[in-house]
Amino acid sequence: MDFSYDNLTVDIWLGDAAQSLSKLAIERSQQSAPQPHIDAWFLDGFAPSCNSTLWADSIFTQMQRLSRPHTTAATYSCAGIVKRGLKEHGFAIKKVKGFGRKREMLTAIMTDTNHIDVTSDNKSCDNESHDAEQITTDSTFNHTAIIGAGVSGLLTAWSLANRGIAVTLLDKTAPLAGASGNPRALLAPKMTPIHHVDEHLHTIGYLYSSRLYRDLNQKATQLNTAPVLEPTGALDLLVKANIGTEQIADYPDEMATTLPHEQAQNISGIKEQDLSENLYLPQSGLVNPQALKTIILTHPLIRFQQLEVSEINETEQQVCIEGSDQNQETVSILADHVVICAAFESHQLDKRIFDCRKIRGQLSWFHPSLEQLINLPKIPLKYSGYCALFNAQTGDDNLNTVTAGKPYLLLGASFIRNDIGTDIRDEEHQISRDKLVAAIPEMESIMPADTSLWQGRAGIRTQTPDYHPIVGQLTNSQRIWTMSAMGAKGYALAPICAEALAGMLLGSFAPLSNAMLARLSPNRTRLQTPLT
Ligand SMILES: Cc1cc2nc3c(=O)[nH]c(=O)nc-3n(C[C@H](O)[C@H](O)[C@H](O)COP(=O)(O)OP(=O)(O)OC[C@H]3O[C@@H](n4cnc5c(N)ncnc54)[C@H](O)[C@@H]3O)c2cc1C
Structure with a gap:
């Protein structure tokens, strides 16, 4: 659920808590990518005596894995099992006056640094504010260029801009000039038996897109434009x-x-x-692609520029994108990151991106x-x-x-x-x-x-040969990412993939499991052998 006006996204993981927490990815594709972590836990399980699984060792182990020094925790429960669990997993605990009618409650703060990857980007640790706020004040993340203004590029721009990132969206022709520019796209899922849905990108993507496009319909009403869905x-x-x-x-x-x-x-x-x-x-x-484009391009942090990109050069500090504009003039753009969303032409822009069918x-x-x-x-x-x-x-x-x-x-x-x-x-x-x-x-x-x-x-x-899109950071790159290979379902897949990419790029949690992100990785094994 996105509350874009408040710069807030809520991901709800349905399932066993310990299992769901274990699916949150903190492993980064590259050492340079920021590592996500939890800032604050609120433990709201029923009393340990009637709901022991929410206070089991497996939960505390996940809390420790996902926390950073200064991560906080709070719970109304002061039971011994809770105090011991938190202490044994790196938290310093304190009993304080309870909230409302509760006499007392526990607060805790992560003090253990042993399990933490010392090479990770811990700049945010001495600051208790939200990920996105920290990131947008950090100059490493201020400006992202996106190459390709089809549904992949548009949705990536939307996800990043909603997190406070300035986006320059580039296309050699115009927004929706490629496969995305049909008069209408059918938003429909590729179905799977229900017990597979939590690891089924098509179902997750379809449900998320359907909600997002309906939300955007409200925006369309305000702007007096055609509905998106x-x-x-x-x-x-x-x-x-x-x-x-x-x-x-x-x-x-x-x-x-x-x-x-x-x-x-x-x-x-x-x-x-x-x-x-x-x-x-x-x-x-x-889906009305033109209506979607109109709304996305009204975002104050998204700027469209016509540019046929011919070269991308990455340095330690930034990435330089070069190309020719509508007057055939050479133009260079500097950005902190670039996301290549140029569909089948992505491979021409960077050979590390699989040359798809x-x-x-x-x-x-x-x-x-x-x-x-x-x-x-x-x-x-x-x-x-x-x-x-x-x-x-x-x-x-x-x-x-x-x-x-x-x-x-x-x-x-x-x-x-x-x-x-x-x-x-x-x-x-x-x-x-x-x-x-x-x-x-x-x-x-x-x-x-x-x-x-x-x-x-x-x-x-x-x-791609495995029919999954390609979403993530390129090998041996600090600043170049891609989102491409949407196949025949771009309008169902791009919104959730864009959220995942924005999460990975900014060091917050992606709304997809570890295993799913591995299946989308530009570096996955299946993409090591060229098509014949
Ligand atoms: C006939 C047809 C029907 C379809 N029907 C549906 C449907 O009903 N529902 C559905 O969900 N999906 C449908 N799809 C699939 C969907 O259209 C695609 O998955 C989706 O459009 C892919 O979006 P994209 O942004 O990745 O690529 P594109 O829309 O192709 O965008 C890539 C962009 O990159 C730009 N670009 C390329 N190289 C450069 C460069 N060097 N510099 C700058 N810009 C560059 C191009 O100009 C282009 O605008 C259909 C596809 C087709 C072909």
Whole structure:
């Protein structure tokens, strides 16, 4: 949960406390990255006599691991087991007057320095304020440059700026010029059986994005701009899903459910097809990239600059980014850190970033007649492709060939490996039409047969061999980071990955587990062998 006006983020870890604490990463990818730690603990378990697990040795061990000298702890419990646990794990304890009606309580302060990595950045230890505040007053973190203003770059800028960091966002063309600039993106998860969700990036990313975009809708209302998320819900026909109806039943209905056949027909407007096998996603919707960009670029700490970056040079003190602007003039920018968010072109900017698979995709759309409109699916549908009706908003025409106020049916998308052309191809309009008709045969008579007048946009997906994005600091670098390889789900993955990257860069905790961060690392084993 983000309370950006108060520069406050709350991460809630659901699960056993000791296990969850053990997932918090303090190991840094590089010695130079700041190490996160806890400033203050509040121990609010029930009395040890009725809830012993919250006062077990495993909890105190984690507290010691995650604390720094001067980390404080407080608890209303003065039980012997609590006092002993804290003392044995490096805390000096003190009994003080209790809060409110409590007669007494314990306060504690970490004094043990033995377990602490002496090479770590402990500048903040003699200061009890919040991480982000410490960091923003430290000149090492004042200014970050981000290369690439697609959804990855925009969300990274948002996460950093909300922590008080000034961001220069660079793009060789314009924000959303790459794969992120479709008229709408479908926000939908890749599902997994529910017992895997706590380590499933797609689920965590989807739930976080869905909340963030809804929050940004409130901002859009204040700014009188188009909503970021059109909360349509979506119906997956389970043509290509990796989950069946039995596993869907394990999910809370507000996240995923199977609708009764008739209700699925009513909600989708599909009349003839058997829809008894379906996955309904109430929190899903259509993201309006242009609206997202508009809001992010209103942040006072984010400045956009057009620059085609050609070189990045890192010194001990800073990083220098060089490139040419719209007038072909050479421009240099100095920053404390740089984050490369240039998708498939990231590798060209720094060879340490894996040279990913490039997969061309074309999205198609057309303006339906009134008769077609009433017979087309009413909510976004997923099958081997996807389709969604949307109404073009003011601003959409800056990016794509649409007319504000008119409805369109969006159809996606083609997948052509090792092709980085972005020309619009009629045969790929046909592919998307064929996918829809194969999934819902009654659409054959409704969809225009002639696709030659359809509009489209082609972009390049960037994919790693293990399908995970690349998020983190580059090997042997102090100041160069990357967030790329969002594959086919950038709008669901970028927000949580950006939060993780901001956490790592600023030395605060990332909202993802140790194991997950290792799976996203630019230096992971799977990325050591080039694609063939
Ligand atoms: C047809 C299609 C349909 C899709 N549909 C969906 C969907 O419905 N839902 C969803 O979640 N995802 C979807 N995706 C995937 C999603 O679009 C991507 O995952 C996402 O856009 C990747 O964002 P990005 O910011 O990493 O890359 P990009 O948006 O490609 O941004 C990279 C930016 O880097 C800039 N750049 C590159 N080199 C330089 C340089 N040297 N100097 C300065 N700037 C540079 C480029 O100009 C570009 O703007 C779709 C993708 C395609 C192709």
